[in-house]
Structures are given as C-alpha cells and as structure tokens.
Amino acid sequence: MVVARGAIARLVYIDTSIDDEHLTTYRADGVILATATGSTGYSLAAGGPILHPQAKEFLLIPITPHLGLTYSMVLPSTAVVKLRINTTHQATLSIDGHINLPLSSGAVVNVRHSSSIARFLRIHPKTSFYRSLEQKLKGKK
Numbered sequence: 001m002v003v004a005r006g007a008i009a010r011l012v013y014i015d016t017s018i019d020d021e022h023l024t025t026y027r028a029d030g031v032i033l034a035t036a037t038g039s040t041g042y043s044l045a046a047g048g049p050i051l052h053p054q055a056k057e058f059l060l061i062p063i064t065p066h067l068g069l070t071y072s073m074v075l076p077s078t079a080v081v082k083l084r085i086n087t088t089h090q091a092t093l094s095i096d097g098h099i100n101l102p103l104s105s106g107a108v109v110n111v112r113h114s115s116s117i118a119r120f121l122r123i124h125p126k127t128s129f130y131r132s133l134e135q136k137l138k139g140k141k
Contacts, residue, residue, distance in 0.1 A: 002042065003083050003109055004030025004063060006090040006102065011066055013086035018060075018079050028065040030091075033058060033081060033111050038096075040136065048072040053129055058113070081111040 005012045014026040034043040035058050036051035044050060048061040049072060056077035062070060075081070084106070085091050091103040103109070 001033045001096075001109075001111060002030055002063070002092075002094040003085065003103065004092055004094065005087070006092045008089040010087075010089060012091050015084040015086065016060070017082045018075065020080075020082070024069045025086075026062045026065055027068060028062045030063040031083060032061040032063060034061070035059075040133070042097075043072075046072075049074065050133065056113075077113050079112070083109045083111070085109075 003012075003014060011027050012030060014028065014031050016023045016026060016031065032038075032043050032046055032048065034041070034048065036053050036055040039048060039051040039059055043059055043061050046061050046063050048059050051057060051059065051074070057074050058077065058079070059072055060075055060081060061072040085103050085108075087105045091105075091107070093099075093101045093103050093107075093109060095101075
C-alpha cells in the first residue's frame, strides 16, 4: 500500500502515528506499507528490507524523504498505522498497484493486518526462498 503525491511532483506531508502514538511527519514523495509478500517489490526499490515470506510483521518505508526520519521500520503484526495527509494538491492511495484512489488534504488512512487469512494453491514444486530470491534479484525467472 502506498500513500504518495499525485500527478504534481511536490512533497506531501504525512503525519504518521503507530498505535495512536505520533511517530513523525514525513515530508516525502510518500510512504509504503508492505507485508512480507510486498517486501521484494517497490519496498525493496525504496530501500526497505526483505522479509521472509512467513514473517507476520510489516514494513513502513518513506519514499525519498526530505529531512526527518529516513529509515524504514519493521512493525509488529498487531500495529495500527494512521496516516494523515497534508498537501495543497491531490495525493494518491495505491493498493497493490491495482486500486488507485485520490486523496485530498486532511484524508486519513488507517492500516492494520486483516483478521482474514488467504490461502494459496501451489501449482509448482516448493523452491527454496533464498535460492529463488537470489535468482529474482539477479533478474532471472
């Protein structure tokens, strides 16, 4: 999930709190919140760590932050993250790159783990996470 600037290339201000405790106000292009599944995509490209697929934690990564906190954080699966947008132009909420919603200044996005569990059918033989990770990072399929 990404909360980021919209079409106008200006910083957005994102007041960020975790479990109702204020963390910081990011002045950045945006913020990424990713699970282990999403940790090898945009999150990795933005400087975030890779989580093992069985990890329950999730990541909070600022996108090109200007001053302030510049590091990514690993949050417990029980954390609730609240993002409040402050901007003079439209921002965007993007979920898995498929759902994109406009956000106006003052919009609040609350993020938490779902109580629902998705189960997937494996159609290929199970491979080593570390071996397939190395292949993906080298650009091989």
